[in-house]
Amino acid sequence: MSSAEPAPSRVWRWDDFVLDTGRYELRHADGVIRVEPQVFDVLTQLVSNHERFVSKEELFDTVWGGRFVGEAALTSRIKAVRRALGDDGESQRYIRTVRGRGYQFVGTLHPEESAPPPALPEPEVPRQHIAFCRAADGIRLAYAMVGEGAPLVRAANWMTHLGYDIESPVWQHWVRDMSVQHTFIRYDERGCGLSDWEAGDFTFDDWVADLESVVEALGLERFPLLGVSQGGAVAVAYAARHPDRVSRLVLCGAYARGRAVRAMSDDEKRAAALDLELARVGWGRDDPAFRQVFAAQFLPDGTRTDWAAFDQLQRRTTSPENAVRFLEVFARIDVRDQACRVRCPTLILHSRDDHRVPMRYGEELATLIPDSRLVALASNNHLLTATEPAWQVFCDEVNGFLTS
Incomplete structure (x- = not known):
């Protein structure tokens, strides 16, 4: 889990995928894709910074809150992101590796961004x-x-x-x-x-x-x-x-x-x-x-x-x-x-x-x-x-x- 401050809620769309940070969901045409929280956070960082590559150091800071973790932890989360998107290290259709430096989201985002979903009412506390x-x-x-x-x-x-x-x-x-x-x-x-x-x-x-x-x-x-x-x-x-x-x-x-x-x-x-x-x-x-x-x-x-x-x-x-x-x-x-x-x-x-x-x-x-x-x-x-x-x-x- 990240200890960084959460980014504002956004909804990003590309191909048949929807990344909804307000609902904390990654969706596909077939339904919700279940991913671990750190995997979701890595994908969110890459998509929200799609215009540039995101360095490994930046990912460590935002996803792990600057705590020391081995590079293998980041590599495994990137693999999990690619697996969720049907991507892999060879084709790099959505996630491109910038050799020795970091990663970049290279999917084509829809030009219009959906309005954030209406806030759900707080559930009533039972008496x-x-x-x-x-x-x-x-x-x-x-x-x-x-x-x-x-x-x-x-x-x-x-x-x-x-x-x-x-x-x-x-x-x-x-x-x-x-x-x-x-x-x-x-x-x-x-x-x-x-x-x-x-x-x-x-x-x-x-x-x-x-x-x-x-x-x-x-x-x-x-x-x-x-x-x-x-x-x-x-x-x-x-x-x-x-x-x-x-x-x-x-x-x-x-x-x-x-x-x-x-x-x-x-x-x-x-x-x-x-x-x-x-x-x-x-x-x-x-x-x-x-x-x-x-x-x-x-x-x-x-x-x-x-x-x-x-x-x-x-x-x-x-x-x-x-x-x-x-x-x-x-x-x-x-x-x-x-x-x-x-x-x-x-x-x-x-x-x-x-x-x-x-x-x-x-x-x-x-x-x-x-x-x-x-x-x-x-x-x-x-x-x-x-x-x-x-x-x-x-x-x-x-x-x-x-x-x-």
Whole structure:
């Protein structure tokens, strides 16, 4: 992600391509072309300076904010730009290499520039009621209710903050759309958000017990339960323990086995260990570079704005010490036995190219839970964004499942 000041919004057109910096989109006649934020920024710099070549130093300054990165990083972004445009290093139809100096956009831009699209209205911040209850061991838990209608409970997952989620681009659309037909109930797990951060040595069983405490505080008897990411494992364990309470189960980006449990190869074990090391070394630093690794895994197709919002979320939701403890417990999750005991109808949704939790772990859940249906979403993101088509598919599937 660039730390440079963003340029004014423009819309550039050439051949069948549209570069829309206001919407942060590269479009073709066939639709939106997904590119990483730095790839988009490189292309924007080249197109907006099409009358001249742009030096490598200028690209480093504008795209990487002057931070030291190797030349290989720039070369890989140029290759990605060419690939997105159907160009290559031989033909150089759109991106010309100025040997040893930089690059220049050489496509033929349309002479007229489209007016910038009208500004979209700011989404209305959902109104919510926040309350508190105590877990069995005395830990204070915060929970919130939004909307009207039958209850829909979301098992807590990592990186939430009830007071911030309703305006955060990471979670706002979840709260907004899940509360259209339901009273959407969510809570911050211990060690996170508005719940107590000083929570001792919490365990997976503590998280399941926290869900039990919130349900009891609200006096809920029977309700559908939603679990996202690691919250999916909590939801599975709760549904297995309380078959009389959970009417339907919805899982998204969920898994039965944590990274340490499912790691078989040396590479997988090293990747699991790297998660912990990144949190230990970099979570509390002002430099967002360490936290951006998590952003790239959770939202690989996110925009620069999405990544910045995710970074804000990480810093506001928990302490560096708790982040490490969360990851340690996540890695040891294993709810395969509980999944086999789930008796309610279950809908499992999983991004087809999820970078954080690969699709095969959603498939594993579907084989373990008896009455389940798996829906593959056309996304690379672990947490679905509001603007991607997969989000509307997710909402339609969930609404249809819960009202059927």
